[in-house]
Amino acid sequence: MKEKKEQRFTWRMKKKLRVMFVCMMLIFAILSARLVSITRDNGADYEKQVLSQQEYDSVTLPYRRGEILDKNGTVLAMSQKVYNVILDTRVLLEHKDAVEPTIKAIAAQFGDYTDEATIRTYISNNPSSAYYIIAKELQYDQIAPFQAYMTPGSGDYNANIQGVWFEDSYVRYYPNGNFACDVVGFTTKDNQGQYGLEEYYNDELNGTYGREYGYLDTDSNLERTTISAVDGNSIVTTIDGNIQSIVEKYLLDFNETYKDAYHEGNAAENVGCIVMDVNTGEILAMASYPNYDLNNTRDTSALLGMRMVDESGNKVDLAAETGGYINETNLAAMSNTQLLANFNALWKNYCISSTYEPGSVYKPFTVATGLDSGCLTGNEVYTCEGSLYIGDYKIKCHNKFGDGQVSVSRAVEISCNVALMQMGQSIGSDTFASYQHAFGFGLKTNVDLAGESRTAGLVYTADTMGPTELATGTFGQGFNVTMIETIAGFASLINGGYYYQPHFVSKIVSPSGATVKTIEPRIIRQTISESVSDKIVSYCNQVVAGSEGTGKTARPAGYMIGGKTGTAETIPRDKTNYVVSFMGYAPANDPKIAIYVVVDRPNTQYQDDAKFATRIVRKILTEVLPYLHYPMTEPLSEEEQAELDELNMSGYATQSQEDQTATYDSIEDGNAPENADDSNVDELDESQIGSEGVPMEDGTTEDGTSGDGNSEEGSDDAASEGSTRIWETFDVDPETGYYIDPNTGELIDPETGNTVGGGESSLPDTTANEPAEGDGP
Secondary structure, rough: OOOOOOOOOOOHHHHHHHHHHHHHHHHHHHHHHHHHHHHHHHHHHEEEEEEHHHOOOOEEOOOOOOOOOOOOEEEEEEEEEEEEEEEEEEHHHHHHHHHHHHHHHHHHHOOOOOHHHHHHHHHHHOOOOOOOEEEEEOOOOHHHHHHHOOOOOOOOOOOOOOEEEEEEEEEOOOOOOOHHHHHHHEEOOOOOOOOOHHHHHHHHOEEEOEEEEEEEOOOEEEEEEEEEEEEOEEEEOOHHHHHHHHHHHHHHHHHHHHHOOOOOOEEEEEEEEEEEEOOOOOEEEEEEEEOOOOOOOOHHHHHHHOEEOOOOOOOOOOOOOOOOOOOHHHHOOOOOHHHHHHHHHOOOOOHHHHHHHOHHHHHOOOOOOOOHHOOOOOOOOOEEEEEEEEEEEEEEEOOOOOOOEHHHHHHHHHHHHHHHHHHHHHHOOHHOOOOOHHHOOOOOOOOOOOOOOOHHHHOOOOOOOOHHHHHHOOOOOOOOOOOHHHHHHHHHHHHOOEEOOEEEEEEEEOOOOOOEEEOOEEEEEEEHHHHHHHHHHHHHHHHHOOOOOOOHHHOOOOOEEEEEEEEEEEEOOOOOOOEEEEEEEEOOOOOOEEEEEEEEEOOOOOOOOOOHHHHHHHHHHHHHHHHHHOOOOOOOOOHHHHHHHHHHOOOHHHHHHHHHHHHHHHHHHHOOOOOOHHHHHHHHHOOOOOOOOOOOOOOOOOOOOOOOOOOOOOOOHHHOOOOOOOOOOOOEEEOOOOOOOOOOOOEEEOOOOEEOOOOOOOOOOOOOOOOOOOOOO
8 A cells, every 4th residue: 555645835835825924914904004094084974974874863852941930920031842844855765655745745734935846856866865954943733734644543644644753942932022122131043142131041041952862782773762851940030010011111102202303213312211129129120212022133123213323333423424313214225234233232221231421310329428428417508609610610500590598408409510519529539439339330230131331430439530520420420320220329328228239030940830049139238327318318309399399290190209300411511412310219208119210312402301201200100109009198180180090090099099188187187197108298398498497599400511300380489489580581582482591692491590402511521431631639
């Protein structure tokens, strides 16, 4: 038997094997390098391609933004659930028999948003699309019929409707349109608050998005897991919707009355009103005009009549070719940038964002400073001869003929600039600036509303306050304030001296209705003593009740109130443009609420008349005080009774009038009931001789420098004493009814003695951010 021949690797075979091994290793190395390169450079793209071929996905679940409610539970802002109609082309094309029925059903049900041709074109061009929006933000009743086609068991179910689904979403909705727009603010599409409460409480109102995830398990089965969305909290505000609606009604009424009256445009460049609880700092109402629709914030019709601004937000000169006020013609010519600038001007809340010189509403602050610091006793008497030289300026009083002997009380009542300037000299710049800071001027109130302006650079410090700045500051000129800043400080003057931080929100509520946080009234500091506060109340009561009071026209039907008028000359000081105002409170004997109305440059030839503000206050309080169930303190005239009848308030008025008659009978018998308001009876008696027993001279109200128009009734002193005021000896201008000063030719208001219609201003043409030259500390 032959032995097998042993097989051996030849040298050639070994060489081939080595070459093959090397080649395989090289190929493997190249493939590895390529894989690394693909993963590094194109991994995300390939991952998307792979995931796009899978039958699972991840869906964002929207949250519901919290509601904004007034104090009575009325919804001011809410989020409504809406639906986007989505077409999944991939799913539809997997069911060939469903293509035509689905296209026709979509066109029939959502024909306002698309048509058959558009859908067919999209399907043809995008066969692998999983997300095409057919219609956006539809209400449930708009999708319900189509949803029935897709719901097994419903009478309209159609198995051949495929590839359509509904995506949940929420849109912000404001049930009352422009109601409280300055307070509420609005949101962008992505739930970001803009202005007002929407912006300030954005984090509280917003919730957290949820997520629904789809994934394949180890057996390649599709699994889903859901992380639910968390809805936002709601906020309950201090706004009383009834008071807010009354305020807004009369701001609109003012605009309708004076719109286009003297020149093209709204009744004033701005009109603002705040109603505040003086013992808590709660804001009961806040509004300004012009306003806008929260559901349509870019409605250009809201801009008509506004003072125009340029692309930088600065006011357009009134002499500009385009005109100073927005009309249809110049609105159409605006660039997108300028249009947005004017919308921003519209959206700003005048009550907290705009600054102005307060005028004579600041006089009670000056008096309170003097009394509380001990610089004044309240028994001082000053002589007013119509003007006073301070520094390099001859600063005029409310009427240039002088007020004669003026007590501290009468200085507030008739708003005498000269008396206030002399008080300022006794107070001094250090004390004046210190108390101004204590009252909150130059500081933000930190009210819980977005957009509050800083005024730190708009108020003089003791170091920058020269004698002229001190003098003009005593009657509210030369420095700037905001409305919210002023009413917050004024509340401390009349509530015993306690400065409450103003606020809009009383509590924050979870989606389940549980209270997350309660916001209590917060006392920041005490500004003055209670005894000084009582004096300020008595002085301000005389502004409305006194025979020479500048605020008589602010008294509502059936009530006595207190307050202070203001008229501030704007820059440039040309005695043409003014900001007029009235700061009031009620009831007069025990202040509970404060109201502040500011009218910025009323649309009239002669603007320096506080009655533009006092008349608004009167109308508002005539409705608000009965609503708040404050008992009437004054007998009703026939005209007032008719006014209440027209307002459908006669039932309340009649009952209150009966009670009031009994009260007055008791007072006459010397048996006034407990808490009866008999302070006005005493004060009116004292007003005949002045609060300090000093005989009162004939005088009226303030002038255009920093003054206020008198009441329509005029002064009673001259008539009762049979005397004649000096301007009543002048000739009368037949066109205007004003007296003509024979020395200057200026027109004189017959009620007040004020110079109207121009004339040389006596005020420095500066404010705190631009000191007068040569008038150092």
